[in-house]
Amino acid sequence: MVQLPRRQFLKLSGAAGATLGLAACGGAPPPNPGAAGGGGAGEVVVGTWGGDYQKFQQDFVEPVLARTDGAPTVVYDVADQVARMTKMRTQGQTGGPGTIDVTALSDQQAQEMAAASLLGKVDPARLSNFANIREDFRNDLWVPHIYSAGVIIYNTEHVTTPPDSYEVFWDPAYAGRIGIMSIQWATEYFMAAALEAGGDPGNNWDAGWQRMLARKGTVRVYESQEQLGQAMMSGEVWLAYNWKARAYQWRKAGAPLASAIPREGTFPVVFTVGVPANAPNPDGAYAYIDAMLDPEAQEQFAQNMGYWPTVTNVDPSPELTAEIGFTPEEEQNIHRVDLAYLAQNNERWRQQYVEQLINQ
Amino acid sequence: MTLDRRTGWLLVMPAALVTVVFFVAPLVYFLRFSFERPSRTAFSEPVFTLENFARFFASPYHVGALTRTLLVALAATALALLLALPVAYLITKASARVKAVLIILTVFPLLVGNVVRSIGWVALLGYSGVVNTVLTAVGLLDAPVELLRTATTVTVAITSVVLPLMVLTLQASLESVDPNTERAALDLGARPLRVFRQIVLPQIVPGIAAGTSLVFVLCINAYATPRLVGGTQVPMLAPVVYDTISSDNNWPFGASMAALMLVVSLAVVLLYGRLLRRQFEGWRVAR
Numbered sequence: 001m002v003q004l005p006r007r008q009f010l011k012l013s014g015a016a017g018a019t020l021g022l023a024a025c026g027g028a029p030p031p032n033p034g035a036a037g038g039g040g041a042g043e044v045v046v047g048t049w050g051g052d053y054q055k056f057q058q059d060f061v062e063p064v065l066a067r068t069d070g071a072p073t074v075v076y077d078v079a080d081q082v083a084r085m086t087k088m089r090t091q092g093q094t095g096g097p098g099t100i101d102v103t104a105l106s107d108q109q110a111q112e113m114a115a116a117s118l119l120g121k122v123d124p125a126r127l128s129n130f131a132n133i134r135e136d137f138r139n140d141l142w143v144p145h146i147y148s149a150g151v152i153i154y155n156t157e158h159v160t161t162p163p164d165s166y167e168v169f170w171d172p173a174y175a176g177r178i179g180i181m182s183i184q185w186a187t188e189y190f191m192a193a194a195l196e197a198g199g200d201p202g203n204n205w206d207a208g209w210q211r212m213l214a215r216k217g218t219v220r221v222y223e224s225q226e227q228l229g230q231a232m233m234s235g236e237v238w239l240a241y242n243w244k245a246r247a248y249q250w251r252k253a254g255a256p257l258a259s260a261i262p263r264e265g266t267f268p269v270v271f272t273v274g275v276p277a278n279a280p281n282p283d284g285a286y287a288y289i290d291a292m293l294d295p296e297a298q299e300q301f302a303q304n305m306g307y308w309p310t311v312t313n314v315d316p317s318p319e320l321t322a323e324i325g326f327t328p329e330e331e332q333n334i335h336r337v338d339l340a341y342l343a344q345n346n347e348r349w350r351q352q353y354v355e356q357l358i359n360q
Numbered sequence: 361m362t363l364d365r366r367t368g369w370l371l372v373m374p375a376a377l378v379t380v381v382f383f384v385a386p387l388v389y390f391l392r393f394s395f396e397r398p399s400r401t402a403f404s405e406p407v408f409t410l411e412n413f414a415r416f417f418a419s420p421y422h423v424g425a426l427t428r429t430l431l432v433a434l435a436a437t438a439l440a441l442l443l444a445l446p447v448a449y450l451i452t453k454a455s456a457r458v459k460a461v462l463i464i465l466t467v468f469p470l471l472v473g474n475v476v477r478s479i480g481w482v483a484l485l486g487y488s489g490v491v492n493t494v495l496t497a498v499g500l501l502d503a504p505v506e507l508l509r510t511a512t513t514v515t516v517a518i519t520s521v522v523l524p525l526m527v528l529t530l531q532a533s534l535e536s537v538d539p540n541t542e543r544a545a546l547d548l549g550a551r552p553l554r555v556f557r558q559i560v561l562p563q564i565v566p567g568i569a570a571g572t573s574l575v576f577v578l579c580i581n582a583y584a585t586p587r588l589v590g591g592t593q594v595p596m597l598a599p600v601v602y603d604t605i606s607s608d609n610n611w612p613f614g615a616s617m618a619a620l621m622l623v624v625s626l627a628v629v630l631l632y633g634r635l636l637r638r639q640f641e642g643w644r645v646a647r
């Protein structure tokens with residue numbers, strides 16, 4: 001057995017004690033060398049979803065980033081958006097530097113984080129591609145990355161008459177064949193409210209609640225997009241309201257699916273990126289976000305993930321446009337939603353949805 | 361050799377210190393939120409209130425989740441005990457070589473994480489899973505049926521998670537039973553089942569108490585299995601606490617549920633331990 005000399009043992013235990021003590025006191029991490037670098041050199045931590053999204057970031061964003069001067073090394077902090085938001089809130093409470101430089105969230109969640117002062121204001125001067133962002137998506141809270149809108153997705157073998165109204169989700173003929181997600185209450189609220197209002201529900205999504213309740217027992221509930229996708233592809237369910245990008249992905253996997261924009265109108269989803277207010281390397285963050293807006297990276301995301309670009313200097317092929325894009329007439333039917341209104345009602349809606357509709 | 365009191369305390373101190381700093385302190389820090397108000401911009405609003413507990417008991421959904429959690433934990437514990445007893449007994453009676461193999465087989469599922477095992481259940485019981493496919497293929501079912509997202513399936517899945525722990529605890533207890541007591545009973549003409557019931561079982565009551573308490577607490581706090589196998593449709597407390605904190609950013613309400621889970625777990629384990637000890641003492645005195 002190795003004998004540890006007494007002096008060495010004391011030295012080691014002293015070091016261990018000091019480390020533990022520092023950890024317990026929340027000692028500040030060493031300064032990030034990239035923070036001082038103009039181009040964001042050093043390390044940039046990107047809080048992101050795992051799976052395809054991260055893979056495409058690695059495949060299509062990093063090569064663009066690598067071409068910039070003093071490009072930072074990219075490290076991914078992979079988690080679902082809920083965990084990422086909790087991390088941001090927790091780190092924000094400590095008042096010290098955070099660990100995330102770029103955070104990927106949906107527009108609604110980014111709005112929540114901005115309202116809690118956890119996101120820094122976007123500085124257009126630091127993004128060479130800012131001028132290419134679609135005008136209606138520009139704001140100072142977050143940077144739009146990819147975009148799609150809600151559509152009715154249906155199985156063409158079982159739903160032979162293409163549906164053009166949300167009414168199909170209340171059709172008793174399809175009871176038990178409609179898939180919804182436990183994490184996507186906003187889409188279901190929008191549908192019911194849009195029906196109730198005969199179109200754009202504005203800021204009265206609660207108006208559709210009784211209609212929503214009428215669906216109890218007629219829907220099958222899934223916990224994630226992947227589970228719902230599996231159910232749509234296997235024929236377990238025939239109808240769902242989801243992003244057009246998802247219809248494209250599932251159809252690409254060989255499922256007999258089609259999509260339609262309901263005549264009552266729909267609403268967009270924008271997946272965004274932002275720089276947390278306590279980001280240790282904001283220069284690196286802006287360099288990374290700029291690469292995400294690059295037309296080359298945007299086109300690849302469109303082709304591979306099915307989301308429409310948020311910049312105007314990309315020109316997808318007519319075939320791809322038909323699959324994932326929206327005609328000018330369809331765009332007219334995509335209503336902008338009041339994200340602050342959604343953020344304000346989010347908790348109450350989620351509870352109502354889970355407790356009274358989903359819970360059997 | 362016995363240690364004097366002072367040396368004993370000195371030996372305990374490092375572990376106690378680590379427990380206090382890394383377990384008790386964060387727990388107390390977190391549970392204090394249960395007496396505060398939710399805030400949209402921070403963890404909580406620092407005022408003393410019992411509103412969170414009142415809200416919990418006024419909500420049929422949350423009381424239902426607590427009741428379901430307790431029932432599932434009780435059922436899974438009972439099922440695990442029932443299934444583990446014969447296995448543990450078999451291991452005890454096996455030769456040294458077979459015993460080693462059986463113990464490895466018992467421990468093997470513990471090497472695979474909860475999440476992976478739960479996904480295994482999903483693959484097995486899902487709409488296009490093995491069970492539905494086979495039953496539909498042989499004509500026993502016209503169409504696949506919903507086997508997941510039920511409290512029964514969650515109970516069975518949780519049982520499978522805790523079973524190895526129950527087997528190992530009972531086996532340790534059975535090893536300490538003097539085989540001569542069994543031999544004596546058999547010599548006196550008792551049938552094997554009666555020997556097990558009247559001679560072996562009473563001697564392993566402390567082991568049963570330890571195993572069932574451990575397993576019950578694990579079941580009450582189960583997260584991955586109810587989340588993946590039951591989904592949102594079989595709400596149990598641990599996932600509900602997580603959603604309340606993460607999705608709603610409502611730390612005070614989440615903390616109040618966590619506090620209730622802690623109190624209920626402690627109360628059940630203490631009461632159960634006391635009851636079982638009384639039974640055990642009663643048995644010893646009677647004999």
